[in-house]
Amino acid sequence: MVTTKDIAERLGVSVSTVGRALADDARISEETKLRVRKTASEMGYVGNRAARMMRGASSNVVALVIPDIRNSFYSTIAHELSKNMEAEGYQLMLSETDDDRLVELRHLRELSANRVAGVIIVPTARPHNESVKLLRTLPHLQLLRRHPSLGSQWFGVDDHEALRQATAHLVALGHTRIAYLGGPEELPTGAERLRGFRTALEEAGLPDDSWRAELGPPSSVEHGRQAVRRLLRGPAAPTALVLGSIQLTLGMLEELSQQGVKVPGELSVVGFGDEPGFSWWGPGLTTIGMPIQEMATGCALWLMRRLKAKAGHDGPYTSVSPGSLILRGSTAAPGGGTPPTTG
Incomplete structure (x- = not known):
C-alpha cells in the first residue's frame, strides 16, 4: 500500500508537506499541491479516511x-x-x-x-x-x-388512500367479492394498506363476509403464488384481487398465468408498483404507482x-x-363486461 512517506521520498519533501498538500492546507503553495496530487495519483495512493476521521474529518x-x-x-x-x-x-x-x-x-x-x-x-x-x-x-x-x-x-x-382508491375502483365496477394480498399488520405499511382496503368496502356498505385477506411476507414471490392458489379455490372465490406489495404482485401474476386464469374475464386484478413489464402483461396491469x-x-x-x-x-x-392508480386492461365488471349503470 502506497503511503504519504512513499510520496514524500519520491518528491524529496517532508511527510508533513505531503499530508498538508493532500488536505489542501493554505500553508502549502498551489504548485506543490499540484505536484503532490499528481504523484499520489500516479502511485495509486488512497487516503486513510478512518485516520482522517479520528482527526475530526467527517465521513462522506x-x-x-x-x-x-x-x-x-x-x-x-x-x-x-x-x-x-x-x-x-x-x-x-x-x-x-x-x-x-x-x-x-x-x-x-x-x-x-x-x-x-x-x-x-x-x-x-x-x-x-x-x-x-x-x-x-x-x-x-x-x-x-x-x-x-x-x-x-x-x-x-399515503398507503391508506392508495389502497382505498384501488379497492373503490373495483367496487365501482360492480365487484362484491374482493380479496386482498398484502404484508402483515405488524408492519406500518401493511396495517395502513389493509385499513385502506377495508375502508373502501365499508364505504360501499359491503358485508364483512364479502372480502378475504391473505397476509404474509411482503417480499415473498412464492407467498403471493400460494395465496392466490388458496383464494381461487371453492365456489366463493373472489372476482377481484388487490395487491399490497410488488413481490406479491409478481407471484400473483405468475400463478394466474400458470393456471390460465382469464383476466379480466374471470378475475379482475389491481397490482402494486409499476414494474416495466406490468404495462404489457396480458391486457396490461391496472396497478398502484409509487412516487x-x-x-x-x-x-x-x-x-x-x-x-x-x-x-x-x-x-x-x-x-x-x-x-396513483394506473388504469389498464386488467380490471372490468364481474365476468369481463361493462360496468353496471346506476340511477
Whole structure:
C-alpha cells in the first residue's frame, strides 16, 4: 500500500508537506499541491479516511438500510438516492436486512463504528432496543415505514388512500367479492394498506363476509403464488384481487398465468408498483404507482440539509406522497363486461 512517506521520498519533501498538500492546507503553495496530487495519483495512493476521521474529518458515506434489494422499489430508490448524493459529494452505501431485526442491528453497529455521515432506513417491524440507541447518535430518517421509537423524521406514501382508491375502483365496477394480498399488520405499511382496503368496502356498505385477506411476507414471490392458489379455490372465490406489495404482485401474476386464469374475464386484478413489464402483461396491469423519484429526491435534500447544518437533531418532519392508480386492461365488471349503470 502506497503511503504519504512513499510520496514524500519520491518528491524529496517532508511527510508533513505531503499530508498538508493532500488536505489542501493554505500553508502549502498551489504548485506543490499540484505536484503532490499528481504523484499520489500516479502511485495509486488512497487516503486513510478512518485516520482522517479520528482527526475530526467527517465521513462522506450515507447508508441506505432496506429489507430486500430484489424489490424494484428499493433498488430504484437506491439508484435515485445515489445520483442525488453523488451530486452533493456523498457516497451511498447499501445494507440489506431481509426484515430481520438482528441483521438490522449488526448493520447499524458496523455503520456506527465506521462513523457514517447519516442513515436512511426502512426499519423492520420491531427494531432492537440497541438499534434505537445507535440511530439516536446518527443523523437519520425513516423511509416508507415509520416506527415511533426511531424518531419523527419520515418520508412515506399515503398507503391508506392508495389502497382505498384501488379497492373503490373495483367496487365501482360492480365487484362484491374482493380479496386482498398484502404484508402483515405488524408492519406500518401493511396495517395502513389493509385499513385502506377495508375502508373502501365499508364505504360501499359491503358485508364483512364479502372480502378475504391473505397476509404474509411482503417480499415473498412464492407467498403471493400460494395465496392466490388458496383464494381461487371453492365456489366463493373472489372476482377481484388487490395487491399490497410488488413481490406479491409478481407471484400473483405468475400463478394466474400458470393456471390460465382469464383476466379480466374471470378475475379482475389491481397490482402494486409499476414494474416495466406490468404495462404489457396480458391486457396490461391496472396497478398502484409509487412516487419513487419524488421520495428519493425529498429524502436526499432533507438529509443533505441536515448534514450541512451540522446542528442538533431537527424537530419532527413528515413528508407524505400520494400513490396513483394506473388504469389498464386488467380490471372490468364481474365476468369481463361493462360496468353496471346506476340511477
